[in-house]
Amino acid sequence: MAVIGSGPAGFYTAYRVMAKTAARIDMYEALPVPFGLVRFGVAPDHPEVKNCQEKFEEVAQSPDFRFVGNIAVGDASSDSAHNPHRGYVPLKALAQHYDAVLFAYGASRDRKLGVPGEDLGGVHAARDFVGWYNGLPGSDSSRIVADLGRTDSDTAIVIGQGNVALDVARMLLEDVDVLRKTDMSDEALEALSQSHVKRVHVVGRRGPIQAAFTIKEIRELVKLPTVGLHSFDKASLLPPSLKDLPRAQRRLMEVVAKGSVTPLKEAKKSWSLDFCLAPKQFAASGAVDDRVALATFEKTRLTNPFDSNSHAEYTGELVDVPTQLIFRSIGYRSKALAGFDDLGIPFDDRRGVILNDGLGRVLRDIRSPDASMTTQPYPGFYCAGWVKRGPTGVIASTMEDAFTTADAIIGDWESNAPFLGKREEIRDGWDAARSEVDVTGAKVVSWADWQKIDQVEIRKGQQLGKPRNKFTRTEDMLAVLN
Numbered sequence: 001m002a003v004i005g006s007g008p009a010g011f012y013t014a015y016r017v018m019a020k021t022a023a024r025i026d027m028y029e030a031l032p033v034p035f036g037l038v039r040f041g042v043a044p045d046h047p048e049v050k051n052c053q054e055k056f057e058e059v060a061q062s063p064d065f066r067f068v069g070n071i072a073v074g075d076a077s078s079d080s081a082h083n084p085h086r087g088y089v090p091l092k093a094l095a096q097h098y099d100a101v102l103f104a105y106g107a108s109r110d111r112k113l114g115v116p117g118e119d120l121g122g123v124h125a126a127r128d129f130v131g132w133y134n135g136l137p138g139s140d141s142s143r144i145v146a147d148l149g150r151t152d153s154d155t156a157i158v159i160g161q162g163n164v165a166l167d168v169a170r171m172l173l174e175d176v177d178v179l180r181k182t183d184m185s186d187e188a189l190e191a192l193s194q195s196h197v198k199r200v201h202v203v204g205r206r207g208p209i210q211a212a213f214t215i216k217e218i219r220e221l222v223k224l225p226t227v228g229l230h231s232f233d234k235a236s237l238l239p240p241s242l243k244d245l246p247r248a249q250r251r252l253m254e255v256v257a258k259g260s261v262t263p264l265k266e267a268k269k270s271w272s273l274d275f276c277l278a279p280k281q282f283a284a285s286g287a288v289d290d291r292v293a294l295a296t297f298e299k300t301r302l303t304n305p306f307d308s309n310s311h312a313e314y315t316g317e318l319v320d321v322p323t324q325l326i327f328r329s330i331g332y333r334s335k336a337l338a339g340f341d342d343l344g345i346p347f348d349d350r351r352g353v354i355l356n357d358g359l360g361r362v363l364r365d366i367r368s369p370d371a372s373m374t375t376q377p378y379p380g381f382y383c384a385g386w387v388k389r390g391p392t393g394v395i396a397s398t399m400e401d402a403f404t405t406a407d408a409i410i411g412d413w414e415s416n417a418p419f420l421g422k423r424e425e426i427r428d429g430w431d432a433a434r435s436e437v438d439v440t441g442a443k444v445v446s447w448a449d450w451q452k453i454d455q456v457e458i459r460k461g462q463q464l465g466k467p468r469n470k471f472t473r474t475e476d477m478l479a480v481l482n
Contacts, residue, residue: 005105007036009385011056016406030072030079044182069445074338082138087442091339097432103383107332117282121291126329133188135470148195153324160329161204162212200271207237228267229260332391360405380420
């Protein structure tokens with residue numbers, strides 16, 4: 001089986017398949033280093049979340065597992081922004097040389113708001129910010145560094161109220177000396193130490209009952225020393241008695257209602273959860289200025305503030321918030337790989353997912369003998385993670401989803417369901433596919449190669465008193481192997 005993507009979805013599926021049946025797995029990764037969002041998405045001050053890497057390293061030690069790093073699947077343009085030094089292999093080559101192909105490559109695009117002024121200077125995707133402070137190669141750092149260093153950038157707005165939005169707010173508000181003990185990139189540490197942000201608005205269209213953040217993230221923010229939390233209209237947005245809520249929701253709302261441990265009058269920085277506001281437009285300070293200076297929101301009204309599924313209705317009342325820095329954090333999106341059209345793999349670009357049966361089997365339309373169209377599993381093609389179900393959930397839910405896909409693969413194999421080739425055919429995987437790889441000037445990175453990069457990062461980190469000091473450029477990663 002070929003696995004495209006080396007994040008949690010790919011590794012957990014590989015682990016389950018290898019544990020339950022005799023399988024040889026080649027895992028393709030466009031970067032020279034593995035682990036996807038575990039390395040480049042998890043907040044640097046959440047090292048415990050990265051413990052899953054120990055399980056992934058265990059999987060990689062199997063003689064039936066092979067890591068094919070620095071090789072993108074698709075064409076010459078595939079992942080060139082994050083790694084111009086990689087080779088690539090056409091998707092059709094994998095279809096020819098494997099029994100099964102698993103798509104587990106996550107979500108590389110961010111969702112846009114679609115409001116006027118979204119392209120002004122000072123407006124960033126949270127995904128770019130997160131990738132930058134986590135050392136993702138190819139991140140557009142120059143604009144972020146410049147915006148953080150502006151003396152007039154004292155107010156930031158984060159649009160969205162999920163965990164990523166709270167991560168962004170925490171990075172802006174946290175004491176940089178605390179972050180120096182994490183694996184945050186050196187460039188990000190330096191830029192945040194020069195940041196002038198003192199006030200952060202975390203804005204959502206609905207209320208606290210409907211917000212997507214979890215208790216761990218909100219607790220971290222309210223406990224930040226010298227950082228205060230502004231109050232909100234609890235009377236209309238929280239039920240009179242929190243005891244009537246389900247236990248998990250009650251505990252979360254109790255933290256939100258209680259507020260920060262630091263009183264506002266003693267706080268050096270502050271933030272707020274701004275509920276029931278929908279972005280309307282962003283404006284510059286003048287006709288010739290290309291930088292954001294003002295965000296306009298429209299107030300919303302909830303049909304039922306105490307219902308988790310309540311809809312937001314627009315009221316027409318506008319609110320202006322002066323700001324010099326905006327991060328949109330309304331979700332990520334996957335994109336189709338080059339070669340999908342040639343193979344007839346259906347991709348829903350609006351939702352950013354591969355059409356599948358919910359269990360991980362890729363579906364396609366088939367014309368029946370009576371000329372009607374039916375949807376059937378596409379033999380040998382599977383998906384897991386965000387490209388399967390959209391960008392929701394945490395690593396634990398990704399693991400459960402990956403196990404579901406793995407069980408579908410195992411069940412199909414054991415029931416003699418059709419796969420990509422005839423079962424009596426010998427499929428040689430990477431040994432055969434590598435002849436079709438364009439590696440002009442590119443090095444194929446093995447797991448042993450990654451371990452060399454890993455050891456250098458850890459050693460450099462120990463010298464600085466942090467877990468690791470990441471390489472942020474692929475050429476520096478590859479230089480370790482020369």
